[in-house]
Amino acid sequence: MKATAGNPLVEVLRRHEAGILADWLKEQARSGTRGDAAQDNEMRTTSREFLAAINDGLAGDDVDGTGPRWARAMEILSALSASRATQGYSPSETATFVFSLKQPVFARLRSEIADAATLAEAFWTATRLIDRLGLFTTEAYQRTREEVIARQQRELLELSTPVVELWKDILALPLIGTLDSSRTQVVMESLLEKIVASGASIAIIDITGVPTVDTLVAQHLMKTVAAARLMGADCIISGIRPQIAQTIVHLGVDLSQVTTKASLADAFLVALARSGSRIEAGQAEAA
Amino acid sequence: MERIPILRMGRFLLVTIQVDMHDQLALTLQDDLTERIVADRAKGVLIDISSLDVVDSFIGRMISNIAGMSRVLDAQTVVVGMRPAVAITLVELGLDLAGVRTALNVEKGMALLQGSTVA
Amino acid sequence: MAAIMDLRVERKAQLDLRGGEDVVRLRQAVREHAVAVGFSLVDQTKIVTAASELGRNTIQYGGGGKVEITIVTDGARRGVRLEFTDEGPGIADLKLAMQDGFTTGGGLGLGLSGAKRLSDAFDIESSPGKGTRVVIVRWKAR
Numbered sequence: 001m002k003a004t005a006g007n008p009l010v011e012v013l014r015r016h017e018a019g020i021l022a023d024w025l026k027e028q029a030r031s032g033t034r035g036d037a038a039q040d041n042e043m044r045t046t047s048r049e050f051l052a053a054i055n056d057g058l059a060g061d062d063v064d065g066t067g068p069r070w071a072r073a074m075e076i077l078s079a080l081s082a083s084r085a086t087q088g089y090s091p092s093e094t095a096t097f098v099f100s101l102k103q104p105v106f107a108r109l110r111s112e113i114a115d116a117a118t119l120a121e122a123f124w125t126a127t128r129l130i131d132r133l134g135l136f137t138t139e140a141y142q143r144t145r146e147e148v149i150a151r152q153q154r155e156l157l158e159l160s161t162p163v164v165e166l167w168k169d170i171l172a173l174p175l176i177g178t179l180d181s182s183r184t185q186v187v188m189e190s191l192l193e194k195i196v197a198s199g200a201s202i203a204i205i206d207i208t209g210v211p212t213v214d215t216l217v218a219q220h221l222m223k224t225v226a227a228a229r230l231m232g233a234d235c236i237i238s239g240i241r242p243q244i245a246q247t248i249v250h251l252g253v254d255l256s257q258v259t260t261k262a263s264l265a266d267a268f269l270v271a272l273a274r275s276g277s278r279i280e281a282g283q284a285e286a287a
Numbered sequence: 288m289e290r291i292p293i294l295r296m297g298r299f300l301l302v303t304i305q306v307d308m309h310d311q312l313a314l315t316l317q318d319d320l321t322e323r324i325v326a327d328r329a330k331g332v333l334i335d336i337s338s339l340d341v342v343d344s345f346i347g348r349m350i351s352n353i354a355g356m357s358r359v360l361d362a363q364t365v366v367v368g369m370r371p372a373v374a375i376t377l378v379e380l381g382l383d384l385a386g387v388r389t390a391l392n393v394e395k396g397m398a399l400l401q402g403s404t405v406a
Numbered sequence: 407m408a409a410i411m412d413l414r415v416e417r418k419a420q421l422d423l424r425g426g427e428d429v430v431r432l433r434q435a436v437r438e439h440a441v442a443v444g445f446s447l448v449d450q451t452k453i454v455t456a457a458s459e460l461g462r463n464t465i466q467y468g469g470g471g472k473v474e475i476t477i478v479t480d481g482a483r484r485g486v487r488l489e490f491t492d493e494g495p496g497i498a499d500l501k502l503a504m505q506d507g508f509t510t511g512g513g514l515g516l517g518l519s520g521a522k523r524l525s526d527a528f529d530i531e532s533s534p535g536k537g538t539r540v541v542i543v544r545w546k547a548r
Binding site: 311340342372376379380 | 523
């Protein structure tokens with residue numbers, strides 16, 4: 001809906017900005033937003049800025065909350081929703097910030113507009129605008145929650161190195177998924193720590209589940225093998241698929257110092273032999 | 288004068304480096320070790336560096352020197368307890384401690400010196 | 407060199423490097439600064455080791471000198487910057503000095519290339535009679 005010159009809603013909001021702000025803050029406090037003094041101050045500032053941004057938006061052609069003049073208001077709402085999402089507020093608490101604006105606005109409209117038809121029109125426009133802004137916060141909130149969850153999943157993946165103690169003195173590290181440089185570094189450092197903690201002098205790094213390996217990742221692997229050797233442990237790399245073998249050769253990575261095996265099983269046999277054991281076929285037990 | 292203690296375990300000598308070594312201390316250690324290998328007719332030297340959070344090229348050279356000297360005196364050297372951060376840094380530094388055998392801990396180091404494997 | 411100089415400085419410390427004990431003190435000071443910036447253990451070890459190499463050079467080949475340890479920022483990242491200066495004989499052939507490897511046995515045995523590998527930024531100014539200045543920077547990762 002286009003604003004005509006002298007749209008009552010726009011007039012009232014502009015003329016009574018300070019008063020509406022004061023009433024709105026009271027309303028926010030009443031609806032029980034938690035917070036300490038510092039947060040209250042922050043909310044006061046944010047509220048003031050948001051109300052000013054609304055008036056900026058209304059100064060343009062759209063009272064619907066769309067259009068470029070509303071960018072600032074949307075920015076403020078996005079930031080607020082994001083910060084509340086990371087702080088653990090519920091979606092409702094976040095949307096309440098916007099919805100609690102209705103009461104003060106309606107009160108002003110009622111006292112400033114005498115004509116019933118005009119008042120009804122203004123109520124309607126205000127409601128649509130505030131509802132739209134309120135819904136926007138829930139969407140922004142949702143996006144942030146999803147980002148938080150995705151990040152936590154990434155961190156969990158990085159921190160949980162699936163190092164398995166296959167046998168006495170033998171560790172296995174099955175790597176799965178695409179490796180990037182920083183994840184590889186974290187995982188490799190963790191492997192070295194586990195070698196120390198378990199006292200296992202053989203570690204099998206299995207890359208069957210790794211689709212591709214680039215230069216950096218290959219270098220990290222080689223450095224880890226070298227570091228393990230310095231510490232007194234040996235590494236065997238298993239599960240090198242044909243494509244990865246080609247990549248490694250093309251990258252010019254020197255594998256002459258490292259034992260490599262096609263499968264984890266083969267690597268395990270080699271590891272057993274090195275640690276002084278071997279597997280023998282046993283006799284089936286007599287019934 | 289401050290010296291690093293050298294312990295004797297059977298035919299082997301055990302040195303635990305716990306302090307941030309400066310030049311004089313390192314040189315004294317090398318001298319002391321050489322003397323003890325001969326005096327005790329030691330067959331091996333175990334150097335425990337599990338307390339070191341930094342190993343630079345100076346310490347690296349010292350370790351290589353000790354290994355070299357011991358070999359001349361018909362004794363083996365094994366270095367144990369290198370920390371992961373130190374190992375990673377040494378690889379980056381380009382120091383490979385060639386000719387020095389390493390083991391994860393004192394127990395494995397002793398097994399290595401004694402010529403048997405820990406099953 | 408300009409890139410290394412355009413850093414904002416947050417904290418400074420200066421140490422004299424004359425004798426063996428000073429290398430110990432140098433390592434401790436660098437470690438403290440690295441911890442203050444929040445370096446991971448591996449990154450701490452790298453810069454302390456690089457400092458140890460360069461500090462020894464200053465004492466053994468530079469005839470003694472000093473080091474300045476600063477916490478710096480380039481706006482986006484924070485890091486530790488080390489500047490080693492001495493008024494010693496200087497290095498005649500910088501290229502040869504930088505080609506060093508510990509295992510080659512040749513070269514000058516200065517470990518400059520090693521220190522460079524352990525750092526994110528490395529710069530050296532040296533010529534016979536003019537002393538030596540080596541600057542390294544390591545940034546906190548992400």
